[in-house]
Amino acid sequence: MITDAQTFKNFIAGEWVNAASGETFESVSPADGETIGIFPKSSAEDVDRAVAAAKTAFEDWRLVPAPKRGEILFRFARLVEEHKDDLTDLMTHEMGKVKAEAGGDVQEAIDMSYYMAGEGRRLWGQTTPSELKDKFNMSMRMPIGVVGVITPWNFPIAIPSWKIAPALVCGNTVVFKPATDTPLLGERFVELLAEAGVPAGVVNIVHGGGGAVGDRLVRHPDVPVITLTGSRETGVEVMRNAADHLKHIHLELGGKNAIIVLDDADLDLAVDGIVWSAFGTTGQRCTAASRVIVQEGVYDVLASKLVAAAEKLRLGVGWEDDTDVGPVINRTALEKIDSYTKIGVDEGAKLLTGGEVATGNGLDKGHYYRPTIFGDVDAQMRIAQEEIFGPTTALIKVRDFDEAVRVSNGIRYGLSSSIFTRDVHKAFRAMRDLRAGITYVNAGTIGAEVHLPFGGTKDTGNGHREAGQAALDVFTEWKSIYVDYSGKLQKAQIDTAE
Numbered sequence: 001m002i003t004d005a006q007t008f009k010n011f012i013a014g015e016w017v018n019a020a021s022g023e024t025f026e027s028v029s030p031a032d033g034e035t036i037g038i039f040p041k042s043s044a045e046d047v048d049r050a051v052a053a054a055k056t057a058f059e060d061w062r063l064v065p066a067p068k069r070g071e072i073l074f075r076f077a078r079l080v081e082e083h084k085d086d087l088t089d090l091m092t093h094e095m096g097k098v099k100a101e102a103g104g105d106v107q108e109a110i111d112m113s114y115y116m117a118g119e120g121r122r123l124w125g126q127t128t129p130s131e132l133k134d135k136f137n138m139s140m141r142m143p144i145g146v147v148g149v150i151t152p153w154n155f156p157i158a159i160p161s162w163k164i165a166p167a168l169v170c171g172n173t174v175v176f177k178p179a180t181d182t183p184l185l186g187e188r189f190v191e192l193l194a195e196a197g198v199p200a201g202v203v204n205i206v207h208g209g210g211g212a213v214g215d216r217l218v219r220h221p222d223v224p225v226i227t228l229t230g231s232r233e234t235g236v237e238v239m240r241n242a243a244d245h246l247k248h249i250h251l252e253l254g255g256k257n258a259i260i261v262l263d264d265a266d267l268d269l270a271v272d273g274i275v276w277s278a279f280g281t282t283g284q285r286c287t288a289a290s291r292v293i294v295q296e297g298v299y300d301v302l303a304s305k306l307v308a309a310a311e312k313l314r315l316g317v318g319w320e321d322d323t324d325v326g327p328v329i330n331r332t333a334l335e336k337i338d339s340y341t342k343i344g345v346d347e348g349a350k351l352l353t354g355g356e357v358a359t360g361n362g363l364d365k366g367h368y369y370r371p372t373i374f375g376d377v378d379a380q381m382r383i384a385q386e387e388i389f390g391p392t393t394a395l396i397k398v399r400d401f402d403e404a405v406r407v408s409n410g411i412r413y414g415l416s417s418s419i420f421t422r423d424v425h426k427a428f429r430a431m432r433d434l435r436a437g438i439t440y441v442n443a444g445t446i447g448a449e450v451h452l453p454f455g456g457t458k459d460t461g462n463g464h465r466e467a468g469q470a471a472l473d474v475f476t477e478w479k480s481i482y483v484d485y486s487g488k489l490q491k492a493q494i495d496t497a498e
């Protein structure tokens, strides 16, 4: 646990340095208002220095054999394992999620780093026969250069690992801008990378806001790749601002994920899945279940079971063992979540439980919101269409499977989806017909594993995927290589092999 507010720095070219302006900002715990640390409020000048360092470091790093780059990631994964407890504790303070989930966030980074470390001995290309005699053809993945990594606060250790581990093993260098709500976790991540042996300049961290630091990275001519996880609005802006340099843009954006519960479902299992997916991380997951689409035969019983389960959840600080639901990230988020409660009520939805800021028992020191369930929600209401990013979920009643799929798909996002049913035919139709990057059968909408692609369709992104082998496509470009050992000039499509 943090006791005194320390001052931290940027990490550029292997040195810890202040922002050029000397300005700072504070990271404050959403759980109890404690100051976590003081960080450099950086500007374009700091970004430019970090990019220059990363650009220089790239020329050596790209030549380090990929298995050796992987070995550094193995060491990093081991270091994160050794520090799992302190990173977990720090996360409960700085970001607010409860201990078990904070441990899961750190574990995801461990898993991803081991997985990508192993990629150092794969990074497979292809060989294929030539159409000509005495000629060899192959394709190889090539690193691209400096990668700008821009991350949100909700997975402050896991998300940086999804981006930085594959970027590095592929031979790129990194300038990392963590969210201003969770700078210390970003800082610790980079410290451990340096301790693992990442050479100076290969990974740099520049703290500060999206406007000053993020935007400069996005527009910088020497940063050919931007990987951003954040809101749809930020994604649109980033894509627009990067257009002049035709950058590779990788976007992981919002969600409005639904769990479908059919009449034949195991209802108690469904309730467990909904509570975990809607209120886990206080609903602040891109994959959170903010809609529950329920077939009419089980609607009433499911609604009452859900309300009872939600009302049992204990709110509190994440570092205490018996806390189920932690705070939301900051006051702005709290106000936004509360405004959606008013919107839902005004739209005519029925507030079944929650719908208010939680106070008393020390909760006033942080930002807590009661787990909130709306019933009788129409699929077109704003609370059923817009990302709230808090502990609010909307129950939508449907007649049958077809209507459930239509409602599930009837949103602009396409990240995660889920169905609870015992009917194998419907389960397979759902796997085919739900328009989302992820479908769970008889599980909630959350719980990705690192060796499968992660990401969404429609406005959740721009067609890329994070994690698994798919991540490598973001951080490499294909090169095709033709080696002619015939000793004469052979012309493809013109000379024919005999």
Ligand code: NAD
Pocket (backbone or CB within 6 Å): 150, 151, 152, 153, 154, 155, 177, 178, 179, 180, 208, 209, 210, 211, 213, 214, 215, 218, 228, 229, 230, 231, 232, 234, 235, 237, 238, 252, 253, 254, 255, 285, 286, 287, 387, 389, 415, 455, 456, 460
């Ligand atoms: P956000 O979009 O406000 O910020 C994300 C990051 O972008 C921050 O580091 C921010 O400083 C930076 N940023 C903001 N404006 C920028 C700009 N103009 N140029 C460059 N950088 C800029 O998002 P948030 O509130 O931190 O996170 C919540 C959002 O992230 C939600 O919409 C959630 O669904 C989404 N998210 C998506 C995934 C996914 O994998 N699809 C995972 C987690 C979170």
